[in-house]
Every structure is written in C-alpha cells, then in structure tokens.
Amino acid sequence: MKRVWPVFSVIGLIVCLWYAAAVWMNAPWVYDQAARAGVEVSFRQMVGETMGQARPVLPAPHQVAAELWKGVTGQAVTSKRSLVYHGWVTLQATFYGFVLGIGLGVALAVSIVRFRVMEVSVMPWAVISQTIPIVALAPMIVVLSNSAGIADRMVPKAIISAYLGFFPVLVSMVKGLRSPDQMQMDQLRTWHASEAQMFFKLRLPASLPFFFASLKVAIAASLVGAIVGELPTGAIEGLGARMLIGSQFGEPLIMWAALFAAAILAGGLIVLVGWVERVATRQTGGAA
C-alpha cells in the first residue's frame, strides 16, 4: 500500500488539473454561445456547460471515459465503430512486428557476436537506422510493399513496427551473449566444448535475462510503430486510423478515446511481457 498511494495521489492530481484545464479551455465557447443567444451565464452554469460539450477543445475525463466505454461495449466487437475491433487490428500489426523484430534482433546479435566483420560493418548502421525518423520512411514502405504485390495492409505496418522493435533486442542480446566471463568460457574450453556447445550451453542461457529485459522496450516500440504506420498510409482500420479520422472530421472525443485505448493497450502489453519475464526468470532458475 505504501508504494501505491503516492501514485494514486499523483494520478488524482492530474485528473483535477485536467478538469480545471477543461473548464478553462472550453469556457470561451460557452461564453461565445451565450453572447450570441444574448443570455448571461453564471460561473456555475458555465462550469456545467464545459463538462458536456459535443466537440470540446479539451474533453473532461468522464467524457473520455464514457466515449471509451461506448467504444468498447456499445456495439458488437466486429463493428467498424468498435474500439475493440480497431484495437485488435493494431494489436495484430504490433504482434507481427514484435515477432519479426525479435527474430531480426536475435539473428543480427548472434551473427554480430560470432563474426567480428558483421559487428564492424553492420552495427554502426543499426544505430544510424534508429536515428532516421521512421515516419519519413513509413509511406515509402507502404508504396514498396504495394508494388511488390502485397495487398495486405498488415505487412507494411508490421515492417515499420519491426523496424522500431528490433533495435532494443539487438543491443541487449549483444550485451547478453557477451556477458559470460572469461572464467566460464575457459571452463567450457577445458571440457573441450565445441563452439556450438559453448553457444547453446553458456552464451544463450546467459543472455536470457538481457533478452527479457529488452522485450518490454521492444513491445512498447512495436506498438508505437504500428500506430505510426497507420497514420500516413491511409489506413481505415486501427487505433492510429481512428485518431486520423477523429482529426479530419473534427471529432475530438474519437481522438481522445482512441488515444486512451492505445494507452491501455500499451499498458496491458507491458504488464503481460513483464509477467512472461518473471515466469521465465523463475523457470530458468534466476532470482525472480
């Protein structure tokens, strides 16, 4: 409990500030409407009015919560207006990108640790690849995969998501595969271990904690990639597309609900990966 309640009070403070900001930012519209109608509004009326506008500058927290609830439970999950449906589309792209990113990251890390020439040639470019703003590349990835005859919109999103997700895995795995110390390596050598045995019995197990630690970063990055991938690609499905629609049609509530749905999704994924990490650490004999 001791650790929880500072967090709750900070969250409570944020919600209070949010309400205050909602009143402050939505008030001009209320006064404007009242002036046009030629009526006076008291402060109390004004505050009431700012809480329930259809197109507020800043929706109040309960409005966002209501819209979120409506989006999740208001219709069948297969409906185009359901946030579950859009969340599922984004989640799929995230998942494919995540798996692709892990595969790429681990494969690169293994070859970098094994071959010095790979490290010197590829590693600098892997670092540079992350300094390139992915959003600039995203439309090109869509065009290229379209012209390669891939009609599935999932593919470019997964590629963009993997582009962001592979890097944390790569860095951690290189560190992890190099983490066995000289003594342990020498021990295996005295047992006449082959290179493959050295890899599977020492390096790989030693890298597991690093691997799992990187997964949390990678899943968050993959989700960002999937959402960013939906923005410039004219996607009509997914949480990113939902934000775009809300922005184009001037429906702030849709935007906010999609934003919070994405936040909840991210939180859920991070908790899930953290749980997998704990289970795996315990299973492999680490201190959980």
Next chain:
Amino acid sequence: MIWGMIVSLVWAGAWGLNVVLVRRGWAEGRVGRLAVAAIFGATLLVIWEGLVRGFGVSAVILPAPSGVAARIAGSLPVLWGDFVQTVLKGALSGYLIGCGAAVVVAVLIDRSAFLKAGLLPVGNFVAALPVVGIAPILVAWFGFDWQSKAAVVVVMVFFPVLVNMVAGLAASERMQRDLMATWGAGYWQSLWHLRLPAAMPFLFNGLKIASTLALIGAIVAEFFGSPTMGMGFRISTEVGRLGMDMVWAEIAVAALAGSAFYGLIAAVERGVTFWHPSQRV
C-alpha cells in the same frame, strides 16, 4: 542480367575486403572501423542502384540513388525550407523546451520523496505510451504552423528525459553525499557540485532517446495539418503525386538531420561525462 552479375560481384568483393580488413586487424582503429562501415554502406547503395537498373524498376516505385542525388542537388532551396520548418522550428524548439522543462521538474520533485514515488511510475508508464497519438489534438489546439509541432515534441520528450534525470539525481553514492555534508555543503552546493554532474550520464541517455523522438514527433504532427512546407507535408503530398525521388530526398535529409542531431549530443556527452567509465576507450 549483366547488372545482377555486377551487383553480386560488388557485394562479394566489398564483403571480402571487409573480412580481410577485419582479419588483418586494420579495423581496430578509429579510421579502420569507419572505413569498414562506410564500405558496407556504399555497397548497399551500389546494390540498390544495380537492382533498380537491372530490373528496370520504375522511378514511380523506387528511384535509384543516383536519381535521388540528382533530385537533392536540383531542389536544395525546397529541402532547406522544409528542414528549417520541421527540424529547426518544430523539432529543435520543442526539444529545448521539453528537455529544459523535464530537467527543471526533475530537480524540483527530487526534493520530495512522496512526489518522486508518485511521479516515477506514472512517468515511466507515460514514457512507454504511444504519445505520438497526441499529435492531432495538439495540432487542433495550436494551429497548423510550427508551434503545434513544437508542442507535440515537448510532450514526447518530456517524460523520457524526466525519468532519466530523476534516476540520475539519485545516482551519486551515499559516501559522496556524506562527504559533501561533512564539508558543510548546502543543498544547492551539493546539487551543483556533486549530484548534477553525477546525473549527466543518465541525462544524456534521456537526451539521446529524446533526439530521435523529437524528429518523429515533428514529422508526424505535419501529417495532421501543416503550412505548405515541412518534411512531413512534403512527404505526404509527394507520395500522392508519385514524386518518389522527392520523398527519398526528404528521407535522406531526415536521416542526415537525425544522425547529426544524435551525433552532436553524443559529442557533447563525451565532453561533459569524460570521467564516466563508458567513455573511456
């Protein structure tokens, strides 16, 4: 066919050269490492060029590097205008405001254990969220010009820098703090002479993460509305007009800007945290 052979020959030759360079131990020095990486990068460009020519790929789908280079040379004023709009006005101003605010807030909340205990988990969580989603909202608030892009960047960089800075302020050791206390150092003296310097490796870690986020934020925000200039604007309109060489030109500029930005921060870091083990060669 002939291009396919040339491409495979170049690839094999360059890779072989790199293998030889590494085997001979010439890749251990600074120059050697740079050379090997540069050879690898140049090989990729040659392969790209060769494949585009060899398979007769239309410039509407994938322009050759030579075509992109020609486009860059031919439209420098436009590219410079977009660079100023997006990188200097949008990303850089937002980056400075966001990182500055994060450092100040970190120093302030560091005094209160309660606030730290409350804000750190929240900050960690927000740092992992897809904050780019806030772009359409901020564009609606601050208008289409660079102010809204800067606002998106502020929100995106704030939490990663905050979390790292708070962790950094806690990084000085007990013994060191006690030593400062025995010298009669006050809070501010101890902060200035011990805890801020000790926080620098952490701060720069956050600043580096934020540098790539800043460019992403500024470009994404332009997809939601911008004046008729800026890298995000140019990319989205040129994709629509099938001006792929222009899009790749913008990507090249974005890549250069991103790498230069990162490199600059890394260089400052080497100067500031020269004492840290990670900087020793």
